[in-house]
Amino acid sequence: MNRFDKKVELRLPDSLKWSGVNRLFKGEDLLPLWVADMDFEAPAPVLEAIRRRVDAGLFTYTELPPSLFEAVAGWLDRRFNWPVAPSDLLFASGVVTLLKASVLAFTQPGDSVVVQPPVYGPFGDAVTGQGRELVLNPLKIEQGKYKMDFDDLEAKLRLTGAKLLLLCSPHNPAGRVWEEAELNRLAALCQAYGVTVASDEIHSDLILSGQHIPIASLPGMAERTVTFIAPSKTFNLAGLHTSFAVATDETLRIGLDQALGYRSPNPLSIAGAEAAYREGEEWLEACLAYLRGNVSFAADYLAELLPDAVVYVPEATYLLWVDLRAYGLSQEELGRLLVQEARVAVSGGGAFVSEGEGRIRINLATRRENLEEGLSRIARALGSVQPGGEAGIDGAEAGEA
Ligand SMILES: Cc1ncc(COP(=O)(O)O)c(C=O)c1O
CATH class of the missing domain: 3.90.1150.10 (Aspartate Aminotransferase, domain 1)
Structure with missing residues (x-):
């Protein structure tokens, strides 16, 4: 069976x-x-790692061990051929938290932020709930497939002066794995209009066809992108509340870290996440x-x-x-x-x-x-x-x- x-x-x-x-x-x-x-x-290795941690019998205040960040970086390199330094990673309890923190960190009240509907609802709340203006760049349907509308995006960037795009890659609910040509076009527009990208890549391990390309791995994009990943969807660990941001650019990383503020990891989540990234493949x-x-x-x-x-x-x-x-x-x-x-x-x-x-x-x-x-x-x-x-x-x- x-x-x-x-x-x-x-x-x-x-x-x-x-x-x-x-x-x-x-x-x-x-x-x-x-x-x-x-x-x-x-995954069995996750269950075993958590059981071992429980058997230790102590639930002390917890540090994020370097081995956890090394496991995440190793995963990104193995799966996406994306070399990331463990020191470029930030820990957070969830990707929705990271979306909100990125809006706080990279925009001011009243600024415009672009999202591409139909998209996961909290993208909207992260913008309007924090006093920012939501700019919609709806996906369009061509030959039965959702595509980005670059003309509409360019017009709206010009009109609104938006400086942040919340990208959903792969896209929930459209199910798209954005192709390299699409991401390159998007990247070119973000560079031309000085837009920072907060890329929610929580579904990037759940690829059914095609190849996921982290937008931050494209030329000129690491310095304007923060990428959010998590073991939660990949290994079915949502309740463990563990996620990571990849922020190669120091200014973006410090800004995001400050907006996230105090956060305290949970020893069971750490054990589970590390085992997942090391042994869950x-x-x-x-x-x-x-x-x-x-x-x-x-x-x-x-x-x-x-x-x-x-x-x-x-x-x-x-x-x-x-x-x-x-x-x-x-x-x-x-x-x-x-x-x-x-x-x-x-x-x-x-x-x-x-x-x-x-x-x-x-x-x-x-x-x-x-x-x-x-x-x-x-x-x-x-x-x-x-x-x-x-x-x-x-x-x-x-x-x-
Ligand atoms: C695109 C996307 N981002 C974020 C989340 C939720 O992330 P978290 O539970 O880490 O806040 C989901 C959950 O379905 C999602 O689909």
């Missing part, structure tokens, strides 16, 4: 995804295919193979049972972005249908920064059997559309990840 088909206890009392779902989505017996963590047990490759299977299964299933749904097959992430506007339902009607009729919890389009109307994001990182159950529930409910009623789909926006 494939290890990812193994049944594990998912209804832990503190699991946001499984135990929080009925409350957050205001439904009953919901099958959770929403928040971005996986229903798979973490085999698990990750096996996981990616399983996820690729889930993606094709879901794409084929939906093409057959919901031919009017537009499915964006992801090149990265385990998240499937589906456009259901052809079914003619309002966001509220769609939410009600999915929660009350289908009894599934997916991420509603409203959880993303604009451009999400009529779309849903389905988390595919679950046992195939579970996925099939979820998709069949969605297909059955949409097959007998009955609009009207209260929304449920965006009810969990606050806790969305």
Whole structure:
């Protein structure tokens, strides 16, 4: 049996995804295919490292050991051929924290910051929640694929004078792995208009097809980029709250460090993160193979049972972005249908920064059997559309990840 088909206890009392779902989505017996963590047990070396740390029996104030930063740098070099000095890394509890800190560090109140919707909701909050102006450079769809709109970006940089871009690479929820030519064009615009890039690369290890290129590794970009990575999505360790920023430029690094302020690491997170980056590769490759299977299964299933749904097959992430506007339902009607009729919890389009109307994001990182159950529930409910009623789909926006 494939290890990812193994049944594990998912209804832990503190699991946001499984135990929080009925409350957050205001439904009953919901099958959770929403928040971005996986229903798979973490890699064995991670579990062993954490157990060893527990067995030591002391939970003292903790230092970040040099070996942790060396493990992260080794991973970036091995996976992306990206040599990074361990001293260029900063620790933080999460990437959303890093996004917020980068806005604080690199802009002033009232400044404009560019994001590329439809994008992960906290990108918007990081800007507007801190008194900055949100500038939208929506992705456009060409031949069924999300692309960056460089003409629109250039016009907006010129118009607004924005000096910070929050890049999502790979993109959640569009599932794009940005190609070298696209990143080069983006880099050229950032250089021409003096834009700093905060690049959220949390999904960069979850590559299903293509090759991830860190934008900071392109010529002339290390000095204007801070990159955010984490073991959380890669190795399914979201609850351990560990992430890193790569900031080669000293001024950017000091600015980000100051904006992050005091932070105190957790010994179990350190043990888990280091083991993951040193010994997690085999698990990750096996996981990616399983996820690729889930993606094709879901794409084929939906093409057959919901031919009017537009499915964006992801090149990265385990998240499937589906456009259901052809079914003619309002966001509220769609939410009600999915929660009350289908009894599934997916991420509603409203959880993303604009451009999400009529779309849903389905988390595919679950046992195939579970996925099939979820998709069949969605297909059955949409097959007998009955609009009207209260929304449920965006009810969990606050806790969305
Ligand atoms: C693009 C992106 N950034 C950040 C996060 C969350 O990061 P963290 O839990 O480290 O704050 C997510 C979670 O889904 C995400 O998709």
